[in-house]
Amino acid sequence: MSADKPVGIVLVSHSAEVAAAVAELAKGLAGGGATAPVAPAGGTPDGGLGTSSELITAAAASVDGGAGVAVLVDLGSAVLTVRALLAEGDELPDRTRLVDAPFLEGAVAALVTASGGGDLDAVEAAASEAYDYRKV
Amino acid sequence: MLDADFFRRWLAAAAAAVNREADRLTELDSAIGDADHGSNLQRGFAAVTAVMEKEAPQTPGAVLTLAGRQLISTVGGASGPLYGTLLRRTGKALGDDAEVTPAQLADALRAGVAAVAQLGGAKAGDKTMIDALDPAVEALGDSTASFTAAGEAAEQGALATVPMQARKGRASYLGERSIGHQDPGATSSALLIAALAEVAG
Numbered sequence: 001m002s003a004d005k006p007v008g009i010v011l012v013s014h015s016a017e018v019a020a021a022v023a024e025l026a027k028g029l030a031g032g033g034a035t036a037p038v039a040p041a042g043g044t045p046d047g048g049l050g051t052s053s054e055l056i057t058a059a060a061a062s063v064d065g066g067a068g069v070a071v072l073v074d075l076g077s078a079v080l081t082v083r084a085l086l087a088e089g090d091e092l093p094d095r096t097r098l099v100d101a102p103f104l105e106g107a108v109a110a111l112v113t114a115s116g117g118g119d120l121d122a123v124e125a126a127a128s129e130a131y132d133y134r135k136v
Numbered sequence: 137m138l139d140a141d142f143f144r145r146w147l148a149a150a151a152a153a154v155n156r157e158a159d160r161l162t163e164l165d166s167a168i169g170d171a172d173h174g175s176n177l178q179r180g181f182a183a184v185t186a187v188m189e190k191e192a193p194q195t196p197g198a199v200l201t202l203a204g205r206q207l208i209s210t211v212g213g214a215s216g217p218l219y220g221t222l223l224r225r226t227g228k229a230l231g232d233d234a235e236v237t238p239a240q241l242a243d244a245l246r247a248g249v250a251a252v253a254q255l256g257g258a259k260a261g262d263k264t265m266i267d268a269l270d271p272a273v274e275a276l277g278d279s280t281a282s283f284t285a286a287g288e289a290a291e292q293g294a295l296a297t298v299p300m301q302a303r304k305g306r307a308s309y310l311g312e313r314s315i316g317h318q319d320p321g322a323t324s325s326a327l328l329i330a331a332l333a334e335v336a337g
Binding site for chain 1: 172176204205208209212213214216217218220221224225228251255256305306
């Protein structure tokens with residue numbers, strides 16, 4: 001479970017505000033001192049709604065410490081853009097992984113796990129398990 | 137034989153077609169999507185045109201991989217990674233040859249369309265780009281004359297999406313209300329294949 005550097009988290013949303021707010025919320029709930037690095041990649045570079053591969057690759061580079069990067073996405077083009085970058089290109093750091101998880105709950109679970117020293121597999125598992133947390 | 141210039145002309149013809157039809161694509165997308173398909177593709181293909189002038193790639197494979205990368209980074213909607221993957225995978229399949237045969241392009245396009253289907257998880261009949269691209273690559277053979285047949289097959293495929301119910305993307309949230317509208321992605325796919333037929337003919 002332990003690594004010298006924590007896993008980095010990237011949050012990709014169609015909206016810059018959503019990505020930034022979910023990152024802040026996850027940091028707040030992960031709480032208690034330093035957390036693993038988390039970077040939002042929301043909207044398009046001109047501030048509109050959409051997905052920007054440029055913002056995604058920059059965010060991934062900024063949180064990459066060598067232990068891997070977990071990418072959480074909202075829907076549609078965010079999913080397809082990250083999949084396309086992983087399938088075809090060399091734009092993302094080595095050991096970058098698209099994590100199948102609910103965006104907000106998964107982000108909190110991923111950041112808590114990464115901040116506690118969990119490796120990429122543990123971060124992915126924690127984020128995905130957030131699907132199983134029923135509310136009613 | 138088809139050289140890099142042929143592929144640059146294909147992309148230029150596609151950019152012109154997207155410009156000409158942008159309003160119609162956005163109108164189709166406003167019925168069952170988020171009303172940005174025309175403007176997204178216009179931005180993407182304008183960026184492709186600009187990067188072709190700036191970097192002047194010298195092989196068919198390099199032209200298409202560069203164009204695909206540019207679409208992924210500039211479109212901003214789901215059509216960016218989908219068309220980007222189509223062109224990039226097709227370009228990779230063409231390799232480093234300075235010239236390719238129509239049969240090589242047909243095989244490479246089949247690989248590209250398969251990659252699009254895998255990326256989006258769409259099958260024939262889901263009311264997507266695949267409904268125009270699948271019949272197009274089926275019609276492609278080993279001569280440039282078959283490109284005309286492919287263009288017609290893509291157009292027929294796009295028209296055939298009208299009675300379909302969407303099963304992928306935002307339009308799928310509409311359920312039965314997506315029936316009766318032509319799919320914008322299938323429509324733009326038909327434009328791309330028609331542009332290929334245009335420069336080949």
